Amino acid sequence: MASIEIARQAGACYGVERALKMALEAAATPKQPVHTLGPLIHNPSVVSDLAARGVASAETPAEAERGTLVIRAHGVTPAVVADAEERGLTVIDATCPYVKRVHRAAARLSEDGYQVVVVGECGHPEVVGILGHAGENAVVVSDADDVARNAYAERVGVVVQTTQTAATLSAVVGALAVRVRELKVVNTICEATAERQDAAAELAGRADVMIVIGGRSSGNTRRLAEICQSRCPRTHHIEGADEIESSWLSGASLIGITAGASTPAQQIERTRERVEALMDA
Numbered sequence: 693m694a695s696i697e698i699a700r701q702a703g704a705c706y707g708v709e710r711a712l713k714m715a716l717e718a719a720a721t722p723k724q725p726v727h728t729l730g731p732l733i734h735n736p737s738v739v740s741d742l743a744a745r746g747v748a749s750a751e752t753p754a755e756a757e758r759g760t761l762v763i764r765a766h767g768v769t770p771a772v773v774a775d776a777e778e779r780g781l782t783v784i785d786a787t788c789p790y791v792k793r794v795h796r797a798a799a800r801l802s803e804d805g806y807q808v809v810v811v812g813e814c815g816h817p818e819v820v821g822i823l824g825h826a827g828e829n830a831v832v833v834s835d836a837d838d839v840a841r842n843a844y845a846e847r848v849g850v851v852v853q854t855t856q857t858a859a860t861l862s863a864v865v866g867a868l869a870v871r872v873r874e875l876k877v878v879n880t881i882c883e884a885t886a887e888r889q890d891a892a893a894e895l896a897g898r899a900d901v902m903i904v905i906g907g908r909s910s911g912n913t914r915r916l917a918e919i920c921q922s923r924c925p926r927t928h929h930i931e932g933a934d935e936i937e938s939s940w941l942s943g944a945s946l947i948g949i950t951a952g953a954s955t956p957a958q959q960i961e962r963t964r965e966r967v968e969a970l971m972d973a
């Protein structure tokens with residue numbers, strides 16, 4: 693009889709699960725409309741489930757018009773919160789506490805007279821939110837090659853987008869260190885992404901078949917699938933449990949399951965149930 697094992701870290705992280713819970717709680721007392729500022733999670737089935745429970749997505753506070761506005765885990769600039777409040781919206785701030793930590797670090801560095809460098813992806817919503825706390829002369833640097841494109845003050849303070857890798861941070865810090873007189877680094881990387889990759893790699897190294905759940909356009913899910921594929925050739929990347937075919941499981945003793953960051957726990961459970969049902973058939 694084959695066994696099923698879910699990677700010890702898989703699917704939506706603490707911050708995303710928390711934001712989902714806060715949005716659903718807001719919708720459970722529907723005295724007024726509930727909107728999230730942008731899709732809460734990049735997962736079409738979760739977004740449509742939220743819509744069915746009365747939680748719609750608005751691109752701007754103006755679009756929400758009235759009612760409750762949920763700020764997603766990525767966080768926003770203080771100006772966006774002020775705009776929502778001025779419009780009379782009730783703001784529920786579901787910014788991940790680890791992202792809040794980046795906001796606080798950036799604000800403190802700026803107050804202490806450092807020019808803030810944000811290591812991250814230019815234009816990403818989390819980075820846009822961090823910039824709003826980082827002072828007017830803050831800049832975004834995506835990698836070590838990007839460092840030479842800016843001019844810097846004598847004192848520079850570094851914070852990092854939570855999903856960046858330690859390798860990128862240390863390469864940027866190395867390139868900056870020779871350009872400025874004083875460099876202060878606050879490592880604000882969240883370990884959730886690296887932990888999921890390590891757990892997927894460990895399980896894929898033992899499993900006969902790996903199932904990776906998550907959007908085909910989701911960069912972090914595709915990366916998980918690549919990691920699994922390199923250790924377990926019978927890796928399948930699916931978006932939903934009903935895609936699984938019984939032939940995938942034939943002869944397998946251990947079936948591993950993992951999931952990208954936009955996959956809530958329920959979808960992992962549904963996948964486990966589907967695998968069990970196919971094994972029993």
Ligand code: F3S
Nearest residue numbers: 705707788790854882
């Ligand atoms: Fe928060 Fe880390 Fe997730 S910063 S939103 S727990 S990836």
